[in-house]
Amino acid sequence: MKKLSIPTAALLTAAMLSALPVQASGYTDSSEIALNLKATSAPEGVYIADDNTVYLSPTAARTGLTLPCSVFVEADECKVSAVSLLLQSDCDSIAFCEESYTGAVTATSEAEYTLPDGSTFTTDKKPYCFGTFTSAGKYDPQAFWYTPNFMTDYNAFKLMYMRSGGDLTAFLGGQSDWFSFTDVDLTIAPGTETGTHSIQFQTVDPTRPDQEDPATVITSDISVDEIPKYSKITPTMKGLDIVVPDAPVLFGAVKGFRYADDTEPFRAADFTAEVLWEQDGSFAPVSLAQAGYTPEMSAESPADLQITAPQTVETVLTAGDSSLPGTYCIGLKGDADMNGAVTVDDASTILKYSAEQMFDTNAKISEGTEFEEDFVYFLADMVGNSTNAGADGSAIDTTDASAVLQYIAEQMFA
Numbered sequence: 001m002k003k004l005s006i007p008t009a010a011l012l013t014a015a016m017l018s019a020l021p022v023q024a025s026g027y028t029d030s031s032e033i034a035l036n037l038k039a040t041s042a043p044e045g046v047y048i049a050d051d052n053t054v055y056l057s058p059t060a061a062r063t064g065l066t067l068p069c070s071v072f073v074e075a076d077e078c079k080v081s082a083v084s085l086l087l088q089s090d091c092d093s094i095a096f097c098e099e100s101y102t103g104a105v106t107a108t109s110e111a112e113y114t115l116p117d118g119s120t121f122t123t124d125k126k127p128y129c130f131g132t133f134t135s136a137g138k139y140d141p142q143a144f145w146y147t148p149n150f151m152t153d154y155n156a157f158k159l160m161y162m163r164s165g166g167d168l169t170a171f172l173g174g175q176s177d178w179f180s181f182t183d184v185d186l187t188i189a190p191g192t193e194t195g196t197h198s199i200q201f202q203t204v205d206p207t208r209p210d211q212e213d214p215a216t217v218i219t220s221d222i223s224v225d226e227i228p229k230y231s232k233i234t235p236t237m238k239g240l241d242i243v244v245p246d247a248p249v250l251f252g253a254v255k256g257f258r259y260a261d262d263t264e265p266f267r268a269a270d271f272t273a274e275v276l277w278e279q280d281g282s283f284a285p286v287s288l289a290q291a292g293y294t295p296e297m298s299a300e301s302p303a304d305l306q307i308t309a310p311q312t313v314e315t316v317l318t319a320g321d322s323s324l325p326g327t328y329c330i331g332l333k334g335d336a337d338m339n340g341a342v343t344v345d346d347a348s349t350i351l352k353y354s355a356e357q358m359f360d361t362n363a364k365i366s367e368g369t370e371f372e373e374d375f376v377y378f379l380a381d382m383v384g385n386s387t388n389a390g391a392d393g394s395a396i397d398t399t400d401a402s403a404v405l406q407y408i409a410e411q412m413f414a
Contacts, residue, residue, distance in 0.1 A: 026079050026220025026231035033075040033218055034236035035085060035181070035201060040068045045283050047276055049251075054242045055276055056188070057283035061244040064190035066097060069240065070180035073129050078171050080130065081163050081230070082219035083181070086205055087239075088156040091197035093189035094242060096157040098150045100185035102126045104143040104161070115173040129179045130163055131172040148184075154206045157184055158215070168221070186242075194246040200239035249276040251285050254317065254326035255371070256295070257378045257387045258302040259333040265300050268293045268317060271326060272387055288324070293317040295326065302330050309340035310375065329375045334404045336365065336380035342407060350380050350401040357396075365396065382407075 027033050042048050045060025046067065054067065071085065089095060102108075103126075110124040123139040125131075134140050146160035159182060172179050186199065203214040213232065220231045243249070256270030267289070274285035275293075295315045299305045305313070310331030317324045334342040336349040349365070356363035366376040377396065378387055382403035384394025 036238040057278040067186040072177045079220045086215035097185040102183040104141040201237035260307040292319040347401040347404040
C-alpha cells in the first residue's frame with residue numbers, strides 16, 4: 001500500500017488545518033473523549049464479555065479466525081477536527097487485517113441505515129461517526145482521510161484523519177458511538193498460545209520515537225482573538241484484551257446459599273456462578289450444573305450437618321478433570337441478626353432495614369462485606385430467598401418480618 005512520506009504528510013497537515021472551520025473551544029481533559037477498540041461480533045468459538053474482553057475457546061485458538069473490530073469515539077460533545085491513532089498488538093500471532101479496513105470514504109454497495117430517532121438514509125459509503133447530511137439531505141463523509149498505514153514490522157496499525165467543511169460540532173445520529181469511527185479486523189493465527197494478549201493504543205510511534213506529538217491524539221480547532229489555533233489532547237485510550245484461557249473462566253463468585261434445616265441434597269444448582277463452556281461449536285457462559293459440576297460435601301444435605309449458628313462451609317465442585325473451589329453459606333432461615341436463633345429481634349432487624357430502604361436505596365442490612373451482606377440478606381429474605389442482596393428483584397419488607405413472627409408462633413405451639 002502506498003504511504004505518504006513524512007515531509008509530504010506534514011505539509012498536507014499544515015495546509016488542511018489552516019482550511020478547517022474554527023470552533024469556539026476544544027477538549028481540555030482526556031476524560032471528555034475516548035477512543036475505544038471493540039470486537040463488534042463473535043465468530044464461532046468466541047465470547048465477548050460485558051467488559052469487552054474477548055475469550056477464545058481452545059478450538060478457536062487452535063484453528064485461528066478473523067475477529068471483526070471497530071474503533072469507536074466516546075464523547076458527549078463533538079469538538080473533533082483531526083484524529084491520529086496508533087494501535088499495536090503485543091502478540092505476533094494477532095495482526096491487523098489490511099483487507100478489512102473501512103474508513104470514511106470507503107465505497108460499499110448502497111444500503112439503508114437507521115439513526116437513533118428511527119429515521120433512515122441510504123448511501124454507498126460506509127457511514128461513520130463524523131459523517132453529516134447536506135442541505136439536500138444527502139449523506140456526506142466530509143473528511144480528508146489519510147492512507148492507513150499497516151506497520152507489519154511492528155504489528156501495528158496507524159491512521160491519520162481530518163474533517164473538512166460543514167458543521168464540526170455534531171456526531172452522526174446525535175451520539176458519538178452510534179456509528180464506528182473506523183473498522184479494522186484482527187486476524188488470529190492458528191496455534192495462538194494461552195494467555196492474555198493486548199491490542200492497545202500507543203502514544204509513541206515505534207518508527208518515530210522522538211516525535212513530539214503523541215501518536216494517538218485528538219485535535220480541536222479553537223479561536224483566540226479571532227486567530228485560528230489548534231488544541232491537542234491525548235484521549236482516554238481503551239484497548240482490547242484477547243484471552244486464550246488455560247483454566248475455567250468464571251463469572252461470579254462460586255458461593256451457594258442453603259437453609260440449615262433443608263433436607264434436599266447439595267447440588268451444583270445451589271451456585272449462581274457461571275463458567276465459560278465449549279460445546280457443539282458454542283463458547284458461552286453456562287451454569288455450573290449445565291457444565292456438569294457437582295459439589296463434594298461430607299454430608300448429603302444441610303440438615304445432615306446439624307448447623308445452628310450461620311456458617312460458611314468450603315467445598316470443591318468437579319466436572320471431569322476440572323475442579324473449582326466453592327463456599328456454602330448455611331444458616332437458619334429468618335436469622336437476620338445471625339445469632340443462631342430466630343426471635344422477634346430478627347423481625348425488628350428486618351423492619352428497621354425495610355424502613356431505611358424507603359429513604360436510602362443504598363442502605364445495608366449488615367455492616368459486613370459484600371459477601372456477608374448477601375448471606376444476611378438470604379437469611380432475612382423469608383419470601384424471596386435472594387442470593388444476591390436483592391439484585392434479582394427480591395426485596396426485604398414487612399412481609400418477611402411477618403413471616404418471621406409467624407414462624408416463631410408456630411415453633412411456640414409446636
